[in-house]
Amino acid sequence: MADKRTQIEEVATQAIKREGFRSMSFRTLADEVGVKSSSVHYHFPTKDDLAEAVIRSYTRAFSDALDGIDRRESSLVEKIDAFNELFADVVSHDDICLCGMMAAEVSSLNDSAKAALKGFFSTSEEWLKSVFQSHAEELKSPLSAEELARIFLAGLEGATLIDRVESGSDRLAAYRALTRALVA
Amino acid sequence: MADKRTQIEEVATQAIKREGFRSMSFRTLADEVGVKSSSVHYHFPTKDDLAEAVIRSYTRAFSDALDGIDRRESSLVEKIDAFNELFADVVSHDDICLCGMMAAEVSSLNDSAKAALKGFFSTSEEWLKSVFQSHAEELKSPLSAEELARIFLAGLEGATLIDRVESGSDRLAAYRALTRALVA
DNA sequence: GTCTATATACAGATAGAC
DNA sequence: GTCTATCTGTATATAGAC
Structure with missing residues (x-):
C-alpha cells in the first residue's frame, strides 16, 4: 500500500474529479484514508498545498500516459484517438479531467496552484502540437498544428463537461469524427 | 430598478459565472442587493430553487441572444463568429458560461436543476445544428450538422475554461479559424 | 505521525415579530 | 417582504499530548 501522503493525494484527486475542489473537505479525505483531519494537515498544511500537489501529480501521470501513446501508436488518427480515449475513460467513471475542474x-x-494548472494545459497542448506537426503530411487542413492542438484540448475538456451531464459520449464521439475529417 | 427577486437572480448569476455555485452564499448575495439572507430565502426557499431559476433565466437570455444573431447575421461564418463572440464577452469579464460552471x-x-441544465445544452446545440443545416451548401466538411454543433458547443465551453486561466483568448481564436476552415 | 480537543468562521435554513 | 435571532452542521486550521 502506498504511503499515507500518496493515499491522501489519490483520494483527493478522485474527489476533485467528481465533486470539485471546493466540495472536497479534509474531514472526508481523512475518513476515506482512515485517519483524522489533523493528520491530513500534517501532510498538507493548507488546502492550497494539497491543490498544488494534486495538480502536479495529475500532470505527471497524464504526461506519462502521453508518452505511452507515443510508444504504442504510430498514425495520427491512432494517437489522437488514444488521447480522446483518456477523456472517455474519465467520463465513463462519471468524472471530468481534474484540471478542467480546477479551471x-x-x-x-492561489498563484502557485494556478501556475501548476497552466503547466497542465501547456504540456497537453505541446504534446498535441508535436503530434500534428510530425504528421503534417497526412493532414488535409489549412489549420496550423498549434491551432489544432488548441481546438482539440479545449474541445475534449468541454466535451467531457457536457457528456457527463448528458450521461453519454456524443461530444467525444463528434471529436473522433473531426479527427477523421482532418485526414480524409 | 428591477424587483428584488430579479436583482437576486442577477447577482447570483454573476457570482456563479465567476466563482461557482458552491462558492456563492446567500449571505453574500444578500449583502450585494442590500437585504438580509433570510429575505433571500423568502424569494428562493432553498439553494436548489435558486440554482434552477438562474439556469432557466440564463438559458432564456442566451436563447434571445441567438435569436438576435439570426436577425442580424446572414452568412454561416458571421453567425458562428457571433456565437463565438458571446463566449468571448464572458471570458473578457473573467467569467465562464454559467452553464459550463454548473456542468x-x-x-x-438536484434533478430539477440538472434537467434545466440539459435544456441549455440541447437548446444551444439545436441552434448550432440548424445554422449548419441551413448553410449546408457552403460547407466543405464531411461532418454532419449535428456533429458540428456538438464540436462547437463543447469546444467553446472548453475554450472559455482554458482561456480564462491563461488570461488570453487563443483557444476561442482557434475556433474562429476552424469556422473559416469549414467553408474554405 | 497521529491523536483529542478546540478556535473561529461560515454555510443553509427557519421561527416569529413587524 | 424584510427583519432579528438562532439552530445546526460543516469548513479550515492549530495546539499540544502521546
Whole structure:
C-alpha cells in the first residue's frame, strides 16, 4: 500500500474529479484514508498545498500516459484517438479531467496552484502540437498544428463537461469524427 | 430598478459565472442587493430553487441572444463568429458560461436543476445544428450538422475554461479559424 | 505521525415579530 | 417582504499530548 501522503493525494484527486475542489473537505479525505483531519494537515498544511500537489501529480501521470501513446501508436488518427480515449475513460467513471475542474474553480486557487494548472494545459497542448506537426503530411487542413492542438484540448475538456451531464459520449464521439475529417 | 427577486437572480448569476455555485452564499448575495439572507430565502426557499431559476433565466437570455444573431447575421461564418463572440464577452469579464460552471458542479445540483441544465445544452446545440443545416451548401466538411454543433458547443465551453486561466483568448481564436476552415 | 480537543468562521435554513 | 435571532452542521486550521 502506498504511503499515507500518496493515499491522501489519490483520494483527493478522485474527489476533485467528481465533486470539485471546493466540495472536497479534509474531514472526508481523512475518513476515506482512515485517519483524522489533523493528520491530513500534517501532510498538507493548507488546502492550497494539497491543490498544488494534486495538480502536479495529475500532470505527471497524464504526461506519462502521453508518452505511452507515443510508444504504442504510430498514425495520427491512432494517437489522437488514444488521447480522446483518456477523456472517455474519465467520463465513463462519471468524472471530468481534474484540471478542467480546477479551471472552473480557478478563483479558489492561489498563484502557485494556478501556475501548476497552466503547466497542465501547456504540456497537453505541446504534446498535441508535436503530434500534428510530425504528421503534417497526412493532414488535409489549412489549420496550423498549434491551432489544432488548441481546438482539440479545449474541445475534449468541454466535451467531457457536457457528456457527463448528458450521461453519454456524443461530444467525444463528434471529436473522433473531426479527427477523421482532418485526414480524409 | 428591477424587483428584488430579479436583482437576486442577477447577482447570483454573476457570482456563479465567476466563482461557482458552491462558492456563492446567500449571505453574500444578500449583502450585494442590500437585504438580509433570510429575505433571500423568502424569494428562493432553498439553494436548489435558486440554482434552477438562474439556469432557466440564463438559458432564456442566451436563447434571445441567438435569436438576435439570426436577425442580424446572414452568412454561416458571421453567425458562428457571433456565437463565438458571446463566449468571448464572458471570458473578457473573467467569467465562464454559467452553464459550463454548473456542468462542472453538477454533483451539487438536484434533478430539477440538472434537467434545466440539459435544456441549455440541447437548446444551444439545436441552434448550432440548424445554422449548419441551413448553410449546408457552403460547407466543405464531411461532418454532419449535428456533429458540428456538438464540436462547437463543447469546444467553446472548453475554450472559455482554458482561456480564462491563461488570461488570453487563443483557444476561442482557434475556433474562429476552424469556422473559416469549414467553408474554405 | 497521529491523536483529542478546540478556535473561529461560515454555510443553509427557519421561527416569529413587524 | 424584510427583519432579528438562532439552530445546526460543516469548513479550515492549530495546539499540544502521546
